[in-house]
Amino acid sequence: MKVTLESSDGQVFTVDKEVAELSVIIKEMLVIEQANQDHPIPLLNVGAVELAKVIEYCEHHRNDPTIDDDEDYDSRKKPIEMDDWDKQFTIVNKEMMFELILAANSMQVKPLLHLGCRYAADIVKRMSPTEIRDLFQIDDDFTPEEQDKIEWEKQWTKL
Amino acid sequence: MQEECLAADHQPTLMDILKSVKSIHLLRPQERRVVLREVIASCDEEDIQVLQRLLGQTTRSGYDLMSSFPVEISHNIFSRLDGGDLIRCCAVCWPWRRLIRGDSSLWKAKILTLNPAECFLLKDLGTSIHTPVQALRDTVADSRESMLDRIAQQPGFIGWEAALVRELALKHNWRRGRYMYEMTVKLQKSIKPTLLAWPYLFMADDSSKLYKISLAVDQILSVTLDGLITFFQKGEEYRPIRSCNVTTKVLQVTPVSFGVQTFTREHEGSAIIWKEAICLAHEDGVIIKDEHSHTLCHVYLELGCKLLQFQAIADHDYNNNNNNNTHAGDDSDHMPTGPHYRNELLILFEDPKTRQRRVLCVKMEAGYLAEISREVLTHSGEFSLGRGGDARDSIAMYRDRIAVVSHRHCSSDLGHYCVLRLIDVKEDVAVSTEYAKDDSEESEEDEEEQRHEREVDSHGDQDLEEDIELDQEDAMKYNRIPAMRIQQRRRDIHLHDFAGGKTAYRILAMDHARIVLGVGLKFVKILCLI
Structure with missing residues (x-):
């Protein structure tokens, strides 16, 4: 069975129902609006570029066992397996990945959300505050007194 | 700009509104601004976040992706970082700092992954209520978190985030052979002190x-x-x-x-x-x-x-x-971060x-x-535990760490000197202190600023209790030192020749945060690494 999805900028995508159901939101919508399947499902927070990428991800992971429990994604307990395809998938610029995280969050595609968060966490891991500031183009807005305290805390993080 | 449509409270369809919004360019600048202001006023918080993000994409500058995420996403991301990363992220800018420090569960989760036997918070702060290990033993497994909650209610509790900073400081000091603070106890006669569990220093009479x-x-x-x-x-x-x-x-x-x-x-x-x-x-x-x-x-x-x-x-x-x-x-890859x-x-x-x-x-x-x-x-060839046979060497162990004080006799102008080596056998890390030739000035400073000398009598059981009380007092004092001052007290561990070689150092005991040294026959020096 096919389902049509509509991105925020009006582009329509047709995908298999089981692929679309990786998104918790769509799955719930399909249950509620069973009669109304002719209309495309509007995804107001997801642009066409991101939606295409999300669908690409869902297509690849269509046969993965579903994990309902949020706890299972908890990084401390069980890191999700990242296969070669996933690694390839995450080779995009960080703006795109961050958009994908938001898209995955609003569509509730949990494996993708966790993949994205892991990607984001890997970016800032082992980075100095200055490097992070440069990367995200953030301004240093601490006063000199605050700076002292921050320096004190920071000295212990050197390995 | 979809959020505009979401916020509008008219009945028209999405398409109608989109159409009218798309014709915004037909208006005069003044009028356009009125429309925009109206749109923003009718946005909720989430819409504003989306708006900020879209603006960031348009201008591509001075815009911070991480703090524009909904809280649950940023929590998800930050919870994947280790303690050091969290502290570094706190030092990026105010929005990040607020975001991370405001989320105490992040820090608490990091404390939970620490080993209680090497954790300052669990082992030391917990002792004031009850030995935390004891508390742990008496409760069921999954209530370790509730034990943390009990520690959090203690008067000396400094907050999860500060506690984690301390844990890192402790680790940092071990790896560099440094201590923050020292105490000296003067004994009246030759006895053997042993550090049992902070703050109990047990004195055993040699003659008993x-x-x-x-x-x-x-x-x-x-x-x-x-x-x-x-x-x-x-x-x-x-x-x-x-x-x-x-x-x-x-x-x-x-x-x-x-x-x-x-x-x-x-x-x-x-x-x-x-x-x-x-x-x-x-x-x-x-x-x-x-x-x-x-x-x-x-x-x-x-x-x-x-x-x-x-x-x-x-x-x-x-x-x-x-x-x-x-x-x-089992210390394989089962629990990678635990x-x-x-x-x-x-x-x-x-x-x-x-x-x-x-x-x-x-x-x-x-x-x-x-x-x-x-x-x-x-081990890598960098260090060794030394050779036996020298009766004056002394050794103490705490879990994976070994501390060795060895005495060497050099040429006549150098005389005797002591070296303290801290070795982590599992991580294959060693710190060796240096031989300090001339420490006379530093020693005087020591006397004035750092030393807490007191007479401890050590006869019989009743006096043991007194010792304990004194030590607890000291521990309390220590807990009240403001964080900023600790840094100034930090010093590298140097053992140097005392009184022309007559006074020897011995290592008596150590635990996760302290090293107890015997200096000559009458002094016990406790080096606190935190």
Whole structure:
């Protein structure tokens, strides 16, 4: 069975129902609006570029066992397996990945959300505050007194 | 701009509104601004976030992706970082700092992954209520978090985030051989002090029959020269509760508690339950007995090897306490970011041929009923544990760490000097202090600023209590030192020749955060690494 999805900028995508159901939101919508399947499902927070990428991800992971429990994604307990395809998938610029995280969050595609968060966490891991500031183009807005305290805390993080 | 449509409270369809919004360019600048202001006013918080993000994409500058995420996403991302990363992220900018520090569950989760035996917060701050290990033992496995909550209600509690900073500071200092603070205790006569568990410094008179003492979770046990082991229960004071005899000459006695776990074995037709073990070391190995004095097993060294010291490590796996037989010596990749739960004996011994000191790691079954495997730890050539034979060397161990004070005699102009080496046998890290030739100025400074000298009388049981009180007072004082001042007190550990070689340093004991040194016969110096 096919389902049509509509991105925020009006582009329509047709995908298999089981692929679309990786998104918790769509799955719930399909249950509620069973009669109304002719209309495309509007995804107001997801642009066409991101939606295409999300669908690409869902297509690849269509046969993965579903994990309902949020706890299972908890990084401390069980890191999700990242296969070669996933690694390839995450080779995009960080703006795109961050958009994908938001898209995955609003569509509730949990494996993708966790993949994205892991990607984001890997970016800032082992980075100095200055490097992070440069990367995200953030301004240093601490006063000199605050700076002292921050320096004190920071000295212990050197390995 | 979809959010505009979401916020509009008219009845028209999405398409209608989109159409009218798209014609916004037909308006005059003044009018456009009125429309925009109206749109923003009708946005909710989430819409504003989207708006900010879209603006960031359009302008591509000065815009911070991370803090524009919904809270649950940023929490998800930050919870994947380790403590050091979190602190570094806190130093990026105010929005990040607010975001991370505002989320105490992030920090608490990091504390939960620490090993209680090496965690300052759990081991030291917890002691003021009750030994935290004890608290842990008495409660069911999944309530470790509630134990943390109880610690959080203590008066000395400094907040999860500050606590984690301290943990990092402690680790940092170990790796660099530094301490923050020192205390000196003056003794009246030659006695042997042993650090049991902070803040208890146990003094044993040399002339007494008492030979070795050790601390279990809530009791101490002593061994006399004729092999009598006595257990003292901790109450208002330590009272003897039971005793037993051993025939071997005991070098070291270490009680091991298995936490919430209990073990059962068959003995002459009846089941025997034990929940702690007592490890007694003699020159050739270690005898392991349960609390009923039944021997569980023997661990022998190879022929000719001489045991110097040992450490018994039995970490409690609170997440998996119902499963007695797993996790024996399991420090594989099962729990990549969590603590490593291990059951093992680390034995420091002297090789008969080379007289080189080495460490044997013996993996034990849970409950210490039998040995699983053993391996002599090898290290990169950077450091060695030194050679035996020098009677003036002294050694102390705490878990994977070994501290050695060795005395060297150099050429006539240098004379005697002492070196303190801190070695982490598992991480293969060593810090060696340097020989400081001229420390006279520094010593004077020491006297004025740092030293807390006091007379400690050390006769009999009543006086022991006094010692404890004094130490607690000191500990309280220490807890009140504001964080910023700690940094100024940090100093590298230098042991230098004292009074022309007459005063020797000995290492008496150590734990996760302190090293107890004997200076000559009458001084005990406690170096606090945090």
